[in-house]
Amino acid sequence: MRRVKITAVRQTVYRDLMTQYENPIEHACDVQVGQTWISTDGQCPEGMCPSAWESMRQFVEALARGQGNFYDGWMRDPMSAMISCNDGFRPMSFYLEALTDDV
Numbered sequence: 001m002r003r004v005k006i007t008a009v010r011q012t013v014y015r016d017l018m019t020q021y022e023n024p025i026e027h028a029c030d031v032q033v034g035q036t037w038i039s040t041d042g043q044c045p046e047g048m049c050p051s052a053w054e055s056m057r058q059f060v061e062a063l064a065r066g067q068g069n070f071y072d073g074w075m076r077d078p079m080s081a082m083i084s085c086n087d088g089f090r091p092m093s094f095y096l097e098a099l100t101d102d103v
Contacts, residue, residue, distance in 0.1 A: 001040075001041040001042065001064050001065065002063065002064050002065075002066060002098045002099060003038050003039065003040050003064070003098075003099045004038070004039040004042070004060045004063045004064050004096055004097065004098055004099065005036060005037075005038055005039075005096070005097050005099055006036065006037045006038070006039060006045065006048070006056070006060070006094055006095075006096055007034070007035070007036045007094065007095045007097075008031050008032060008033050008034065008035045008036075008092050008093075008094055009033065009034075009082075009093050009094065009095050010033060010092070010093045011029075011031075011033055011090055011091070011092045011093070012090065012091055012093075013089070013090045014088070014089055014090070017088065017089055018089045018090075021089075022089055028087070028089070028090060029049065029087065029090060029092065030049065031049055031052065031085075031092050033092075038099075039060050039064065040064075041064055042060055042061035042064035042065070044057070049085065051085055051086060051087065052085035052086075052092065052094065054086070055083055055084065055085045055086050056081075056083040056085075056094055056096060059081040059083055059096055060096055063079060063080075063081070063096060063097075063098040064098070066098070068080070068081075068098065077097065079097065079098040079100075080095065080096060080097040080098070081095075081096045082094070082095055082096075083096060
């Protein structure tokens, strides 16, 4: 099994959708752009947002097993993926990459 590095790379905020549909909330997400985690053996890393994990879990597990090349060449690095969490108002994009120092 390989380790997989997960990096929060960008958050998009749809204020118009928030105004139109969301009940006001004070705190929605603890994830910060630039934050990283390491998944070992396809497991959820400590401190990872549970909702974000559910969005990426299958890709992390596949990368940990040495599988890649999702969707026939979607990513330049076949052992990576770009996944967004399922927050429709402020989705965070995560870059997933299998670490090459693992066997």
